[in-house]
Amino acid sequence: MNRAASNSSFKKSLDALSVQSAAAESPFERRRVGKLVVLVLGVLGVLLLGRVVVYSEGGIQVSQLGDAVVWSSAQAKWGDVPCGGGDAAPPVDGAARVLVTGAAGFIGSSLMASLGARTANRPHTVVGLDSFNDYYAVSMKRARAERLKRDFGYDVVAMDVCNASMVEALFAKHAFTHVVHLAAQAGVRYSITHPMTYVHNNLECVVSLLDFVARREVQPHYVYASSSSVYGLNKKIPFSELDPITHPANLYGTSKFADEQIAGAYHNIHGLKSVGLRFFTVYGPWGRPDMSVYLFTNKIENGETITVFNHGDMWRDFTFIDDIVQGIERSMEYCADNAAVFNLGNSKPVKLDYFLKTLEGELGGPKTKIHYEKSNAEIKETYADVSKAHELLGYEPKTSIEAGVKSFMAWYKAQPLALRNDWAGGRFKGGRKRRR
Ligand SMILES: *[C@@H]1O[C@H](CO)[C@@H](O)[C@H](O)[C@H]1NC(C)=O
Numbered sequence: 001m002n003r004a005a006s007n008s009s010f011k012k013s014l015d016a017l018s019v020q021s022a023a024a025e026s027p028f029e030r031r032r033v034g035k036l037v038v039l040v041l042g043v044l045g046v047l048l049l050g051r052v053v054v055y056s057e058g059g060i061q062v063s064q065l066g067d068a069v070v071w072s073s074a075q076a077k078w079g080d081v082p083c084g085g086g087d088a089a090p091p092v093d094g095a096a097r098v099l100v101t102g103a104a105g106f107i108g109s110s111l112m113a114s115l116g117a118r119t120a121n122r123p124h125t126v127v128g129l130d131s132f133n134d135y136y137a138v139s140m141k142r143a144r145a146e147r148l149k150r151d152f153g154y155d156v157v158a159m160d161v162c163n164a165s166m167v168e169a170l171f172a173k174h175a176f177t178h179v180v181h182l183a184a185q186a187g188v189r190y191s192i193t194h195p196m197t198y199v200h201n202n203l204e205c206v207v208s209l210l211d212f213v214a215r216r217e218v219q220p221h222y223v224y225a226s227s228s229s230v231y232g233l234n235k236k237i238p239f240s241e242l243d244p245i246t247h248p249a250n251l252y253g254t255s256k257f258a259d260e261q262i263a264g265a266y267h268n269i270h271g272l273k274s275v276g277l278r279f280f281t282v283y284g285p286w287g288r289p290d291m292s293v294y295l296f297t298n299k300i301e302n303g304e305t306i307t308v309f310n311h312g313d314m315w316r317d318f319t320f321i322d323d324i325v326q327g328i329e330r331s332m333e334y335c336a337d338n339a340a341v342f343n344l345g346n347s348k349p350v351k352l353d354y355f356l357k358t359l360e361g362e363l364g365g366p367k368t369k370i371h372y373e374k375s376n377a378e379i380k381e382t383y384a385d386v387s388k389a390h391e392l393l394g395y396e397p398k399t400s401i402e403a404g405v406k407s408f409m410a411w412y413k414a415q416p417l418a419l420r421n422d423w424a425g426g427r428f429k430g431g432r433k434r435r436r
Contacts, residue, residue: 078241078388080336083273089221089335090177096123098332099176099220101209102183103128103156104141106288107225107279107324109148111180114325116152125174128156130183135190136289136426139419144286162205167212178332179213181206181224184256187290188229188378190428191252202255206262214270223331226260226276226341228317228382229253238385241278241341249379263339273338275331280345280384284321284404285411290428292316293408296356298424301365308352309375315349317382320399320407330393345384346397358401362409 075082083089090096098115102108108128115126128148132141145156159166161183170176185191185201206224213222231239232254233247248254256278263274283293299306308314327344334340360368389395399407412420 074391075336078392079338080340080392081338083335083337087335087337089273089333091121092123092178092329092332093121094124096121096178097125097174097176098123098127098178098180099170099174100126100128101161101179101181102130102225103148104130104132104145105182106144106284106286107282107321107328108180108182109144109156109286110284110321110325111182111328112148112154113152114322114329116148116154123178125176126152126154127170127174127176128154129159129161129170130156131160132158134427135185135187136428137423140289140423143419160205162200162208164208164212167209171212171216175218176220179209179220179222180328180332181209181222184225186252186288187428188250188252190290191250191255195251198251198255202252203258203262206259210262210266210272214266214272219270219272221332221335222263222272222274223328224259224263224274224276225256226278227253227256228278228280228343228345228384229379230257230260230278231379231382233379237381238347238383239278239343240385241343241388260339260341267337267339271337273336274340275334275336276339276341277328277331278341278343278345278384279324280317280319280343280382282319282321282324284408287321287408289424289426292355293318293359293405294412295424296368297359297363297409297412298420300356300360300363300368302421303366303369305369305371306356307371307373308356309373309378310380311372311374312352312370313380314352314378315381315383316352316355317345317347317349317384318355318401318404319344319346319384319397320404323395323397323399326397327389327393327395330389330395334393342389342393342395343384343386344389344395345382345386346399346401347384347386348401349381349383350401355401355405358405359409362405 073082100108100112103112108130112126112128115123130141130145132138148154148156157170161167161181185197191198213220228239229250230245230253231243232245232249234243236243245257260276263276266272267274283291287294289295289298296306323346324344327342331342356368356370386395386397
């Protein structure tokens with residue numbers, strides 16, 4: 001991974017060797033040097049076999065020459081390249097100018113609300129943009145945007161990320177220091193029936209925005225949404241950023257993994273530093289109605305049957321929105337000279353049965369009706385290893401599933417009944433029936 005650092009430690013060993021040789025004069029010393037040469041060559045030989053790991057005193061520095069891995073810092077341990085030359089990510093403070101895409105969405109609006117509620121280091125400018133498409137109820141997106149305007153004075157501009165001339169006009173006005181790109185076509189099941197919308201939103205529009213951002217004279221710090229879905233059918237649990245991604249499960253996850261690769265390409269060509277965040281089943285107040293917490297609650301309330309896939313053998317690492325927002329805000333100040341990725345999860349998977357019981361209990365409504373079904377699109381278990389985010393961002397998820405569901409339900413019940421049902425509608429609902 002860090003080839004340059006690896007080469008330099010190899011070179012240091014050679015330098016040490018030649019210094020020793022030059023100092024050798026007497027036969028006695030020569031014999032000692034000979035032994036030393038044999039020893040050093042032996043050690044190098046073993047290192048070249050690639051199976052020896054040398055721990056230094058600090059316990060952090062590790063060399064493994066065979067795989068060209070040299071951990072010279074906590075960042076490098078995770079495959080990230082430390083920012084050189086005093087290069088830091090711009091701080092999120094009174095001088096920061098932040099662009100949030102997907103701002104009328106669940107995570108985007110929650111991030112803006114959190115930035116707006118700051119008493120210290122409130123950014124100078126926070127502007128949102130959103131296409132307000134009808135994948136799910138536009139009325140819910142409008143309600144989120146209205147709340148941002150009312151409570152924080154923040155605007156959500158109605159526009160498509162793909163519209164480069166409009167993005168350019170926004171940049172001309174605000175010269176953003178941070179771009180948090182959360183707009184995307186979400187949903188695993190919807191990607192089975194509507195593949196091309198993922199190609200458009202998650203590939204075309206991502207390249208359009210990245211290409212603009214990367215060519216700026218002063219590049220903004222770029223943070224974007226990836227997904228736990230990138231892990232696909234990986235068997236090793238919990239999922240770690242160090243795991244190879246080689247078992248795609250559906251087009252949604254594939255499009256998000258492509259986004260990470262594209263960010264890597266833009267680092268290679270344009271030196272753009274970026275942070276991709278692999279979100280794990282985010283839920284909470286204002287949550288998306290196509291996701292299980294809202295969807296199931298609304299179905300239980302209306303006495304509708306809930307379809308559970310994989311015959312109920314499903315585990316999800318439900319992560320509360322406040323914890324996710326904490327992770328995003330920290331990643332907005334994280335500097336690595338590469339395209340970094342982080343898991344943001346709760347690291348405590350919950351079985352679907354237990355989750356449904358918790359929802360039912362908090363709702364205090366009718367008994368849950370469940371229909372079990374097989375599926376090959378849903379993955380059986382998501383479980384985040386969050387040690388990278390913990391070590392490098394100081395990320396610390398704090399919300400238990402019980403506390404999170406309680407908080408969601410308090411918000412849900414505070415909405416008028418007609419709205420709760422209205423928001424549960426949208427294009428995503430028709431997706432399941434139209435099989436080809
Ligand atoms: C971008 O947005 C502007 C203003 O709404 C519109 O006139 C233009 O047609 C859009 N361009 C594209 C490529 O959609």
